[in-house]
Amino acid sequence: MLASKNRNDWSKGYQAMGSGLQDRPGVKDMRRILSVSYYDLPPQLRTFLLYISLYPEDYNIVSRDLIWQWIGEGFIREEHGNSLYEVGEDYFSELINKGLIQPADVSDDKESACRVHDMVLDLITSISREENFLTCIGGQQSGSAPSKIRRLSVQSLNEDDIMQMATMNLSRLRSITVFGRDINLLPALSSFSVLRALNLVYCWDVDNHHIKVTYSMLHLRYLCLCNTSITQIPDDIRNLRFLQVLDISATAIKMLPTSFFQLTQLVYLHIGMGTALPERLDNLKSLQELLGINIESPSMLHDLSKLTELRNLRVRVCGWNDDYKELFRRCLSNLINLKSIKLSGVHRNIDYGSDSLSPEPQQLQCIHLADSIKCDVPRWISSLSNLSTLLIQHLETLREEHLRVLGPMSSLCDLHIWVAQTARSKRLVIDGSYLFRCLARLKIGSSIMELKFAQGAMQKLHTLEVILSVQQTWDRFGDLDFVLENLSSLKQVYVGKW
Numbered sequence: 001m002l003a004s005k006n007r008n009d010w011s012k013g014y015q016a017m018g019s020g021l022q023d024r025p026g027v028k029d030m031r032r033i034l035s036v037s038y039y040d041l042p043p044q045l046r047t048f049l050l051y052i053s054l055y056p057e058d059y060n061i062v063s064r065d066l067i068w069q070w071i072g073e074g075f076i077r078e079e080h081g082n083s084l085y086e087v088g089e090d091y092f093s094e095l096i097n098k099g100l101i102q103p104a105d106v107s108d109d110k111e112s113a114c115r116v117h118d119m120v121l122d123l124i125t126s127i128s129r130e131e132n133f134l135t136c137i138g139g140q141q142s143g144s145a146p147s148k149i150r151r152l153s154v155q156s157l158n159e160d161d162i163m164q165m166a167t168m169n170l171s172r173l174r175s176i177t178v179f180g181r182d183i184n185l186l187p188a189l190s191s192f193s194v195l196r197a198l199n200l201v202y203c204w205d206v207d208n209h210h211i212k213v214t215y216s217m218l219h220l221r222y223l224c225l226c227n228t229s230i231t232q233i234p235d236d237i238r239n240l241r242f243l244q245v246l247d248i249s250a251t252a253i254k255m256l257p258t259s260f261f262q263l264t265q266l267v268y269l270h271i272g273m274g275t276a277l278p279e280r281l282d283n284l285k286s287l288q289e290l291l292g293i294n295i296e297s298p299s300m301l302h303d304l305s306k307l308t309e310l311r312n313l314r315v316r317v318c319g320w321n322d323d324y325k326e327l328f329r330r331c332l333s334n335l336i337n338l339k340s341i342k343l344s345g346v347h348r349n350i351d352y353g354s355d356s357l358s359p360e361p362q363q364l365q366c367i368h369l370a371d372s373i374k375c376d377v378p379r380w381i382s383s384l385s386n387l388s389t390l391l392i393q394h395l396e397t398l399r400e401e402h403l404r405v406l407g408p409m410s411s412l413c414d415l416h417i418w419v420a421q422t423a424r425s426k427r428l429v430i431d432g433s434y435l436f437r438c439l440a441r442l443k444i445g446s447s448i449m450e451l452k453f454a455q456g457a458m459q460k461l462h463t464l465e466v467i468l469s470v471q472q473t474w475d476r477f478g479d480l481d482f483v484l485e486n487l488s489s490l491k492q493v494y495v496g497k498w
Contacts, residue, residue: 027119030119031119031122031123034119034120034123035123037098037100038100038123038124038127041098044075044091045091045094045095047075047133048070048075048091048092048095049095049100049101049124050124050127050128050131050133050134051066051069051070051073051075051133051134051151052066052101052116052121052124053121053124053125053128053134053136053153054134054136054151054153054177055116055153056139056155056179057118057121057139058115058118059115059116060104060105060113060115061101061104061113061114061115061116062112062113063089063092063112063113063114064112065201066092066114067085067088067089067092068085068088068222068245068268068289069177069197069199069222069245070088070091071084071085071088071222071244071245071267071268072196072197072221072222072244072245073174073175073196073197073221073222074196074221076088076091083288083309083311083337084267084288085268085288085289085311085312086311092114095114096114100120101114101115101116101120102114102115102116102117129146132146132148132149132150133150133151134150134151134152134153135149135150135151135152135153136153136155137152137153137154137155137157137161137164137165138154138155138156138157138158138161139155139156145164145167145168147169148169148172149168149169149170149172149173150172150173150174150175151173151174151175151176152170152173152175152176152177153176153177153179154176154177154178154179154180154186155179155180156179156180157185162185165186165187170187170191170192171191171193171194172194173192173194173195174194174195174196174197175195175196175197175198175199175222176192176195176197176198176199177197177199178199178200178203179202180202180203181203181204181205183200183203183205183206183210184205188213189210189211189213189214190213192217193217194219195217195219195220196219196220196221196222197220197221197222197223198214198217198220198222198223198224199222199224200224200225200228201224201225201226201227201228201247202226202227202228203227203228204227204228204229205229206225206228206229206230207228207229207230207231208230208231208232211225211228211230212234214240215234215236215237215239215240216236216239217240218239218240218241218242219242220240220242220243221242221243221244221245222243222244222245223240223243223245223246223247224245224246224247225247225248225251226247226248226249226250226251226270227249227250227251228251229251229252230248230251230252230253231251231252231253231254232253232254233248233253233256233257233260234257235257235259236259237257237259237260237263238259238260238262238263240263241262241263241264241265242265243263243265243266244265244266244267244268245266245267245268246263246266246268246269246270247268247270248270248271248272248275249270249271249272249291249292250272251272251275252274253271253272253274253275254274254275254276255275255276255278256271256275256276256277256278257278258278258280260277260278261278261280261281261283261284262283263284264283264284264285264286265286266284266286266287267286267287267288267289267309268287268288268289269284269287269289269290269291270289270291270292271291271292271293272292273292273294273316275292276294276296277293277294277300279299279300279303280303281293281300281303281304281307282303282304282306282307284307285306285307285308285309286309287307287309287310288309288310288311288312288337289310289311289312289313290307290310290312290313290314290315291312291313291314292314292315293314293315293316294315294316294317294318295315295316295317295318296318296319298323298324298327301317301324301327301328301331302327302330302331304331305327305330305331305334305335306334307335308334308335308336308337309337310335310337310338311337311338311339311340311363312338312339312340312341313335313338313340313341313342314341314342315341315342315343315344316343316344316345316371317343317344317345317346318345320345320346320347321347324350325350325351328350329354329357329380332357332361332364333357333358333359333360333361335361336359336361336362336363337363338361338363338364339363339364339365339366340364340365340366340367340368341364341366341367341368342368342370343367343368343369343370344369344370344371344372345371345372346369346372346375347372347375349375349376349378350369350375350376350378351376351378351379351380354379354380355379355380355382355383356380356383357380357383357384360383360384360385361384362385362386363386364384364386364387365386365387365388365389365411366387366388366389366390367381367384367387367389367390367391368389368390368391369391369392369393370391370393371393372392372393372394375392375393375394375395375396376395376396376402377392377395377402377405377406379405381405381406381409382405382406382408382409384409385410385411386411387409387411387412388411388412388413388414388438389412389413389414390406390412390414390415390416391414391416391417392416392417392418393418393445394418394419394420395417395418395419395420396419396420397419397420398417398419398428398444398446403430403431403434404434406434406436407433407434407435407436408435409436410437410438411438412436412438412439413438413439413440413441414439414440414441415436415439415441415442415443416442416443416444416445417443417444417445417446418444418445418446418467419444419445419446419447419448426447426448426449426450427448427449427450427451428444428446428448428450428451428452429452429454430451430452430453430454430457430458431454431457432454432455432456432457433456434457436457436458436461437459437460438460439458439460439461440460440461440462440463441461441462441463441464441465442458442461442463442464442465443464443465443466443467444465444466444467445466445467445468445469445498446466446467446468446469447468447469448466448468449479449480449481450480450481450482451466451481451482451483452481452482452483453483453484453486453487454486455486456486457486457487458487459487459488459489460489461487461489461490462489462490462491462492463490463491463492463493463494464484464487464490464492464493464494465493465494465495465496466482466493466494466495466496467495467496467497467498468480468495468496468497468498469497469498480495
């Protein structure tokens with residue numbers, strides 16, 4: 001019977017699945033309880049929850065993406081000295097704690113993604129429709145549309161959906177999110193003259209001609225073109241003077257125009273590593289999160305040091321040499337609000353001959369040295385009193401002096417170290433004198449064969465992960481000698497290969 005149905009009948013059946021349970025007494029009681037829970041929320045938290053109804057059922061929602069969408073929609077204001085993103089994190093955590101959304105992935109003690117239970121999604125979709133907060137087209141949660149639409153989620157399109165959209169009044173549309181490749185079935189973007197948020201992530205069919213009109217959308221605050229087919233950004237982007245969030249990562253854009261630096265309201269910028277920036281990066285003084293840029297000259301590193309509102313930074317240094325060391329020290333010291341930095345392309349070491357940074361970036365909690373060529377542990381890192389997470393790829397070798405630098409760090413909870421495969425040392429003994437008072441998670445990638453923890457070492461360690469070099473050690477797995485009995489708090493051990 002199902003095989004004989006055409007595509008439209010399949011779509012109608014898909015949208016109707018689950019509806020047969022709605023009249024059961026237990027389901028009615030659960031909906032009533034959920035409704036009470038919803039209306040007990042503060043008004044602002046209700047808004048954040050309703051916004052999540054734009055996602056399709058069973059969708060893994062990345063918390064970072066969601067929070068920046070909240071910011072772009074204008075739902076969040078800075079509070080009590082916290083940044084926009086930090087305020088959004090608090091609201092996200094509150095929804096998790098109340099059980100209204102479910103954590104889907106947890107890393108570094110924070111929920112990095114979430115999902116929504118089907119019954120909660122059904123409730124908030126229904127309320128969104130009743131209050132004309134958000135309208136869904138396609139998928140299981142779609143329904144009749146109001147005469148005027150403020151926010152639109154396009155999840156999939158069939159013939160009925162296309163006919164329904166043709167009757168909609170979209171002249172006052174403030175926000176549109178498109179899932180999939182249905183951009184050519186939508187009305188022209190030029191018809192959305194007061195659009196505030198445009199999200200076309202993973203719309204592979206979107207190219208330069210589709211988005212040309214967006215550069216005249218003067219009200220635009222949020223623009224996500226990640227994983228689209230666009231190849232250039234024209235000078236007209238300067239017209240988007242209120243733009244706060246811009247994601248053009250995973251695109252084929254080679255160069256941004258100089259007019260780009262007139263977007264002085266930007267608080268979030270994510271570009272691809274293949275996209276070059278012109279000079280004058282220091283014009284973007286409102287930036288709080290900057291991801292994916294290439295530092296191609298010392299002057300760019302100097303400009304970067306002036307972006308003192310930065311909280312999260314992810315950069316690659318091209319052609320690292322000793323001339324960068326002092327500039328990097330100044331940059332790190334100047335970024336007084338920085339909480340997390342991922343630095344790629346470091347060759348040899350970033351030590352500049354001192355045991356401390358002055359002034360110390362007191363907010364810095366996470367450092368990730370990635371894709372480095374035989375990096376070293378800088379001595380000044382031990383002066384970072386609030387650093388809780390350190391990842392280094394790759395150390396030339398893990399030596400006793402490195403452990404003596406890292407051991408006294410009173411806030412260090414997560415330590416991930418990858419040692420170059422060419423390292424000769426196959427034995428590592430961690431003595432109790434190295435302290436590591438707070439270390440809870442240790443991940444080591446190397447070719448070591450013998451790992452021993454002496455009495456008193458790493459007393460709070462509960463997770464140990466050892467990743468072995470397959471070329472050097474996997475055929476000798478039976479020769480591994482791990483002495484772990486002194487780790488009194490240890491709960492989980494993982495041994496794998498790379």
